[in-house]
Structure formats: structure tokens, C-alpha cells
Amino acid sequence: MKHLLSLEKLPLADFEKILRNAKVFKSERGAHKTSPLAGQTWALIFSKSSTRTRVSFETGIRELGAGVMFLNANDIQLGRGEPIQDTARVLGRMIHGAIIRTYAQSDVETFAEFSKIPTINALTDDEHPCQILTDIFTFEEKRGPIAGKVVTFVGDGACNVPISWIFAAAKLGFELRIAAPKQFQPSAEILKRAGGKIICTEDLQAAASGADMLYTDVWVSMGKESEAAERIKVLGGYQINAALVKLAKPGALVMHCLPAYRGKEIDAATFEAHADTIFTQAENRLHTQKAILNWAVS
Numbered sequence: 001m002k003h004l005l006s007l008e009k010l011p012l013a014d015f016e017k018i019l020r021n022a023k024v025f026k027s028e029r030g031a032h033k034t035s036p037l038a039g040q041t042w043a044l045i046f047s048k049s050s051t052r053t054r055v056s057f058e059t060g061i062r063e064l065g066a067g068v069m070f071l072n073a074n075d076i077q078l079g080r081g082e083p084i085q086d087t088a089r090v091l092g093r094m095i096h097g098a099i100i101r102t103y104a105q106s107d108v109e110t111f112a113e114f115s116k117i118p119t120i121n122a123l124t125d126d127e128h129p130c131q132i133l134t135d136i137f138t139f140e141e142k143r144g145p146i147a148g149k150v151v152t153f154v155g156d157g158a159c160n161v162p163i164s165w166i167f168a169a170a171k172l173g174f175e176l177r178i179a180a181p182k183q184f185q186p187s188a189e190i191l192k193r194a195g196g197k198i199i200c201t202e203d204l205q206a207a208a209s210g211a212d213m214l215y216t217d218v219w220v221s222m223g224k225e226s227e228a229a230e231r232i233k234v235l236g237g238y239q240i241n242a243a244l245v246k247l248a249k250p251g252a253l254v255m256h257c258l259p260a261y262r263g264k265e266i267d268a269a270t271f272e273a274h275a276d277t278i279f280t281q282a283e284n285r286l287h288t289q290k291a292i293l294n295w296a297v298s
């Protein structure tokens with residue numbers, strides 16, 4: 001039994017195993033030889049909105065043989081203040097695994113500790129491990145090993161998605177460049193904890209030069225809505241568009257975790273030009289998360 005709480009804590013061997021198995025789950029969809037979750041019941045406990053994560057986990061869990069329930073955190077007593085420790089101890093006696101989307105990273109860690117069932121971080125304010133595992137699987141599916149390559153993240157460099165990218169880069173040995181205004185760059189403390197080759201800069205053009213992949217995420221993450229006006233002002237210009245793509249390596253991939261806000265972090269024409277990659281990336285959430293589920297119960 002294992003938890004996926006962060007990429008920071010995921011051992012390299014497990015990282016590689018999940019990526020290898022994602023390929024198998026993708027190629028064998030509809031004809032899986034085993035049902036690793038047979039007879040189980042899993043729950044998704046979400047405090048934030050979701051399309052991709054929710055649907056890919058609900059589908060993947062069913063395809064691996066288990067039943068699944070979706071619990072909006074506001075609809076259960078957790079939303080009225082029941083402690084996470086008590087929620088975890090109750091659910092831990094009833095269900096076999098939990099997928100949690102919430103604000104505080106400490107909440108998924110507490111849930112894992114008290115429930116004693118496999119617990120998967122489906123996005124917190126600190127990390128989005130399932131997304132970045134999927135993104136790396138997608139990159140490697142299209143371009144081969146990511147080790148030694150250059151990935152450029154454009155936009156809010158201090159939110160969950162780039163933070164998971166930082167820990168992945170340090171572990172898998174690729175160069176990560178983060179192009180962001182000073183106040184949206186990752187903290188020195190996280191960079192120190194991660195190690196690896198991570199370059200943070202305000203110089204968007206320099207960061208994009210020769211990159212193998214340009215990647216972006218929303219400027220206003222869930223929970224930051226009250227800062228929207230300020231973020232749109234300060235992040236304005238940190239956009240993936242045709243001029244930026246021209247600076248990257250010929251044939252560079254453009255990826256987006258979605259949802260996308262056209263005219264903000266990416267322009268509409270660039271989004272459409274790279275829609276096939278971006279929606280393959282979205283589809284791959286399903287295959288990669290099936291590999292994560294299989295790993296978590298083994």
C-alpha cells in the first residue's frame with residue numbers, strides 16, 4: 001500500500017515504474033489482463049472544481065474493477081468542520097482508497113496518516129503530482145526520454161503545477177526554466193529543497209530559446225480568485241504565442257494542463273495549433289492515473 005502525496009517524496013524508481021505502466025495501461029485499454037482494484041470501493045473527496053481529474057479518476061477506478069463515489073467536501077460533514085483526522089478514520093474503515101483535491105497539502109498528508117488507506121493527491125495548493133506525471137508521460141510518448149531536455153514553464157511560477165515540475169526536473173534530470181515576474185517565481189526554499197537544474201528568470205524570450213517544450217497553466221489558480229485583477233496585470237505578457245514558439249526548438253511541444261484562458265496565458269491561435277498535443281495530454285490523465293492506482297495498491 002502506497003500514497004502519492006507529492007512528487008517531492010516520490011522515489012525515482014516509483015516515478016519510472018508509473019511512467020512505464022502508463023504506456024501499458026494506454027495500449028491495453030479495454031483489454032486489461034487483471035483488475036487490480038477488484039471488489040474495492042474508492043472515494044474522490046474534492047474541495048475544488050475539476051473536470052479532467054474527476055472524470056479520469058472515476059473512469060479509471062471503474063476500469064480497474066472498483067466502485068467509486070464522488071464526495072464534494074461541502075456535502076459531507078468535513079465541510080461543516082468535522083476534523084480531517086476523524087473523516088479519515090471513518091472512511092479508512094469503509095473504503096479502500098481515496099483521491100483528494102483540496103487547499104492545504106497538510107490535509108492530504110493527515111488523511112493518509114489517519115485513514116491508513118492509499119491516498120492520492122489530486123491537487124493541493126502545493127503540488128499537482130498526477131498532472132506532471134501525465135505531462136512527462138505525454139512528452140516521452142511524443143519525443144522520447146525527457147532526461148537532458150529543456151522544459152520552459154511560462155506564467156505563475158509559484159503555483160502547484162510548476163512546483164511539481166521542479167521536483168520532477170530534479171529527479172529525472174532535465175532542465176527546467178521558469179519564466180515569471182519576480183513575485184510569481186518559486187521560493188528559494190523550494191528550489192533549495194529540490195536541487196537539480198532549475199533556472200528562474202523574468203526574461204521570457206531567453207527562457208523559451210531552444211526549449212524542447214513550452215508549458216503553461218492558468219494565471220489565477222483555484223483559491224486565488226480575489227487576486228485575479230492584480231495577477232492579470234502583473235502576469236500580462238507571460239503568454240505562449242506564435243512569437244514565443246518561434247524561439248523554441250523547431251518542433252517543440254506546447255502543453256497546457258487545462259483549463260485554458262485564451263488571450264491570457266496562451267493565445268487562441270497557438271492553442272489551436274497545438275490542440276492535438278494538449279488534448280492527448282488531457283486523455284493521458286486516464287492512462288497515467290490507472291498506473292498510479294495500480295502502483296498504490298501493490
Ligand code: CP
Binds near residue numbers: 051052
Ligand atoms: N488539469 C486539471 O487538473 O484539470 P481539472 O481541474 O479539470 O481536473
Ligand code: NVA
Binds near residue numbers: 159218222
Ligand atoms: N494551478 C491551477 C491548476 C489547475 C489544474 C489551479 O490550482 O487552479
